[in-house]
Every structure is written in structure tokens, then in C-alpha cells.
Amino acid sequence: MFYSIVEPARHRWPGNEVTETEIIQKEYHDEEKPEKWLLGMAGPRAGPDAGPCVAVPGKRRRSRPEKNDAGKTILRIGAQPFPLYSSLLLAHKLGYFEEELSKVNATYTWTLFNSGPLVNEAVAAGNADVGFMADMPAILARSSGQDIQIFAHVAHGEKALALLVGKDSLITSLEQIKGKKIAYVKGSYAQHLTALLLKKAGLSFNDIASVNLAAGDVPAALETRQIDGTVIWEQFISQLATSGRARVIADGTGIKKGNMVSYVVRGFGEAHPEVLAAYVKAGQRGSDYIAAHPREAAAVLAPDLRIESAVMEAIFGNLVFYQSLTRDDIQEIRKVKDYILAEKIIVNDVDIDRFINTRYLREAGL
Secondary structure, eight states: OEEEEEEOOOEETTTTEESOOOOEEEEEEGGGOOTTTTTTTOOTTOOTTOOOOOOOOOTTOOSSOOBOTTSOEEEEEEEOOSGGGHHHHHHHHTTHHHHHHHTTTEEEEEEEOSSHHHHHHHHHTTSOSEEEEEHHHHHHHHHTTOOEEEEEEEEEOGGGEEEEEETTOOOOSGGGGTTOEEEEOTTSHHHHHHHHHHHHTTOOGGGSEEEEOOGGGHHHHHHTTSOSEEEEETTHHHHHHHTTSEEEEEESTTTOOOOEEEEEEHHHHHHOHHHHHHHHHHHHHHHHHHHHOHHHHHHHHHHHHTOOHHHHHHHHTTOEEOSOOOHHHHHHHHHHHHHHHHTTSOSSOOOHHHHBOOHHHHHTTO
8 A cells, every 4th residue: 555645835824825835745655654644744734625735746646547566456545634534534544445446456545635725736736536625626626627527425514614703702693703804714615604604694705804824723813813703614613612712603504515525537437437436335334334333433533633532523423424426415516616606716617517427426336
């Protein structure tokens, strides 16, 4: 098995500008993989869509699928070490990917990235075949010209994305964020929820001071009152709320489903449909394990994700994990696309019916 870990560039508050294009990539083989192989160098400063970063192609870069010396097809997975993707992290940790892929004469590599944009960069550079992330950065990648297709759901949770304020904040309602400094990651699905919450309160982005801030920098910014609030995802919601460091004012309930998805380079999927079906089966086994054994699943993942097991289990309560793409999921993805097109975040429209391919789900029996 080949392991690769990518750490994002440092960012500076409050503008979240990239101050260095420093990206550290380390590669490990079975005989030398680090003890913390699931999380490795991936630190707490980022998140599933942690803003603009620059990916540096690694030495294993290639533009088409390869086979290893044993003649097995290699699936290169661009992964993210965050609870939102727990089903896939479990599929990796518990050996489900290895088991299912071996049945179709395939193997895989696992490269960790601290954000969806970094995964997009790796795919664009020809260094990954599959990536998983929130729906919004996936749409951004397709609009930019990447020949990719969403082929599976990962998780969703209306409560897994929320507006938080500091513990001593006087804000108690959505309407009271008018004129306040609200942090979110620009281009992330948190930006979409921010727009929906503002609309619900009869406000717009013109009524707040937006701060583009990496998720890992939010706790300190709240505590030092550099920001008044933040729209952020799990694990930060549960960590901040359960520790009493922040309060939830509103979440996505009733207005945003918050889909996480897997996408594939179209050429790889067409050439190796059996490999994608095996990926789906492994991911579903991870989903089923969480549903049947949440406490055990939390105990497996918590140490590597640097989250207390009890908090990890609470996070599971805010998320639903499965691989199939329902009509509601597809409609939600379409709604996100319509928003970012209307806001001119993208200039090229995305045909959602062609962007989403359920073939591999059917071949996996889902």
C-alpha cells in the first residue's frame, strides 16, 4: 500500500491569504508507514473546504491509470481526514477498500489533503482518480473544466453545518448578526448556508462583514473576539459547543442538507467500472458499521482525528452516512449549483444530469 500526506499552505487571518505556497508531501510504503497513518501530518487548521490552496504535484504524478507489478489496477484516492467522511475513513482503516478492490484485481493509494480545493488541484494535476468533498467544491471543479463525475454520496447532515457565536456573545438570533463580522470559508458549502441564513433573516451579505477564515483558525478568533460569529462544520461545532466555548444560533435544518460526495475522473470510471463499484461497496460497509456500532466506530477514528470518542459519537448523531444518491440528494446538488451560478461564483454552467452518474451504484447493487 502507498500512503501520501499533503499539508496545505499556511494562511493569515483575517483575509486568509496564502502567505506561502508551501506544501509538504511525504510518501510512505507499507514497511515504513507512520504510526499515525490515518491523520499523519494533517493538522487541525483546515477543513473539508478550507479555502484556496496550491497543490504541488508529487513525484508519483501520472495522467492515466497504472497497474502495479502484479498487474492490479491502481485507484488513487484523494482523501480528507475529517468526521464528515467517517464512513470512507473507516473503509480505509478497517480494510474494506483493500478487501473489495482485491476482488476485482485492484489496489489503491490513499493521499490525505486538508481541503476539498487541494483534492481538486491533485485531480487536475493528474495525481488522483477519485476525491471526496462537499458538493460545492465538486461543482466548482466541474465548472472549471475538470472532466469528473459525482458517482456516490458520502454523508449529509443539516445540523453538521451551523452558525456559531462566542460563549459570551450577546447575539441570540439570526437578525442580530446584522453589522457583525461573520467568518466562513469562501467557496465552501458554508458560504451557501451563510447565504440561506441571511435570506431567512431578511438580510444579505451587504449586511454583514464577511471574513474568509480557515476553519482551524476560528476557535481562537472567536475567543479573542476578532470575529462575532462563524458558519462552520463538524467537528468544530461539537468541539466548541460541548466545551462551552461557543453557542449554536442556527443550523441547516430545513434549508440545507449539506451533502458530501465522491467524484471520479470520467475516463477512469469508464475504463474501470468494476473498481468504482468496489469503492462504493467498501464505503457502504463503512456506513453500515457506523449505523450498527457507533461507539466502536467512534473509538476507531477518534485517536487519529484527535477528537474525544464521546464527541466523535455525538458528531455521528448529526450525520447520515450512505453511498446511494437519492432524488433529494440530486435536487440538493442542483440547488447548490443554481446558487453559485446566480452569484457568479462560477461562470460556466454545469449540467447536473450529466455530472451525476449512478451507474457504479447500480453495479454495486445500490
